[in-house]
Amino acid sequence: MLEISHVSKSFGDMRAVRDVSLRLRPGRVTAVVGPNGAGKSTLLRMACGLLVPDSGAVTLDGRPIASYGSGLYRRLSAVLEDSSLAYMSLKGWDNLDYQGALYGFGRRETRERCAELLDMLDLRRHMDKRVGDWSRGTQQKLALVTALLPRPQVLLLDESTLGLDVVAKRDFLNAVRASLADGVAVMMTSHQSEVIEHVADDVVLIEHGQTLFSDTFDAFMRHYAVSGDDAESLEQVLLGIFDQESTSDADEDGDN
Ligand SMILES: Nc1ncnc2c1ncn2[C@@H]1O[C@H](COP(=O)(O)OP(=O)(O)OP(=O)(O)O)[C@@H](O)[C@H]1O
Known part of the structure; x- marks a missing residue:
């Protein structure tokens, strides 16, 4: 499984990630949250x-991810914000068949592998049209189908539901949850x-590039509950955390 061990990354003087470790678990969604x-x-x-990374390591089943070469992308897929791999001038089916061919699947196998997802995401009615004419949300759903096509062990989602309407978002998240039954390990930001309330099993809280908390969603809610009220929403809890953070940032700035 994917393991991130003590990774750090700087951009010039900006220490974006500092000594972060986490391990994904099959069939579970890990949400990385932070301001x-x-x-x-x-x-x-x-x-x-x-x-x-500048230091530290990312491994999959004990091997550095770089050692897999392009074979990594049969095991690990990502849907990043606004980063569709689709060819806009091609129809949905042509895009899917092409992606399948890249993994070595024939047309029939590609379409069989995706059949359930296409229904779940209500994509079939778009597949005969050029992807460039689809809405952004529909394109994002195709990105998820494409990401799940090789049946990866790991699925990474970075703000991948941004801009989806409520129905598209629900369908997208249901498709993600359905993949968990196959043992996919999901890591997401949103x-x-x-x-996050809908899909996260585990939560990693990051601030200033450092891990402040890493445990189950329920443990996170208990740990940071402001009112002790069971009905407290994640939004309220995050507001409490981020508000305090921006206040302490302001204090630090004032001290300088
Ligand atoms: N390519 C880059 N070059 C320079 N600085 C970068 C680069 N990528 C990220 N950073 C900086 O690293 C820090 C962390 O950025 P990152 O995008 O990882 O944060 P984030 O938690 O995803 O933020 P957001 O929630 O706004 O998407 C920020 O200060 C950002 O400006």
């Missing part, structure tokens, strides 16, 4: 090999607290 600039996307980009 803007906390280092979440940088962490995800290191997890999928798009960025190389600023939409209702999305």
Whole structure:
């Protein structure tokens, strides 16, 4: 399984991620939460090999991810914000068949593998049209189908439900949850607290590139509960954490 061990990454003087470790678990969703600039996307980009850590290691089943070469992307898929791999001038089916061919699947196998997801995401009625003419949300749903096509062990989602309407978001999240039954391990970031409430099993809280908390969603809610009220929403809890953080940042600035 994917393991991130003591990774750090700086951009010039900016220490974006500092000594972060986490281990994904099959069939579970790990949400990485934190305020803007906390280092979440940088962490995800290191997890999928798009960025190389300055120190520390990312391994899959005990092997450094770089050692898999392009074979990594049969085991690990990512849907990043606004980063569709689709060819806009091609129809949905052509895009899917092409992606399948890249994994070595024939057309029939590709379509069989995706059949359930296409129904779940209500995509079939779009598949004969050019992807460039689809709405952004529909394109994002195709990105999820494409990501799950090789039946990866790991799925990384970075703000991947941004801009989806309520129905599209529900369908997208249901498809993600359905993949868990196959043992996929999901790591995601989102600023939409209702999305995290809906799918997260585990939560990692990051601030200033450092891990402040890592445990189950329920433990997170108990740990940071402001009112002790069971009905407290994640949004209220995050407001409590981030508000305090921005106040202490302001205090530090005042001290300087
Ligand atoms: N390529 C880059 N070059 C320079 N600085 C960067 C780069 N990528 C990220 N950073 C900086 O690293 C820090 C962490 O950024 P990152 O995008 O990982 O945060 P984030 O938690 O995902 O933020 P957000 O919630 O706003 O998406 C920020 O200060 C950001 O400006």
